[in-house]
Amino acid sequence: MALSYKARKRWSLFILLVGLPIYIAAVWFILSLLEGWNIWLQLGICFAFSILWAFPLKAVFLGVGKADPDADPEN
DSSP: OOOOHHHHHHHHHHIIIIIHHHHHHHHHHHHHHTTTSOHHHHHHHHHHHHHHTTTTTHHHHTTTTSOOTTSOTTO
């Protein structure tokens, strides 16, 4: 089921304000456990985590910055 524009906008705001800081804290904790590993391996894991969150949420953020397609054009 596709989300409406208004629902996508609300979910994207919630994800950015609540979900992303929690994700960052979790990744920070995981990376702290890897302290002492090879720096290139740590950098690769950090890079993977930095783009990993965006792929499942792509549909939520798609078109949120554009005008509401369901809005009345007269207003």
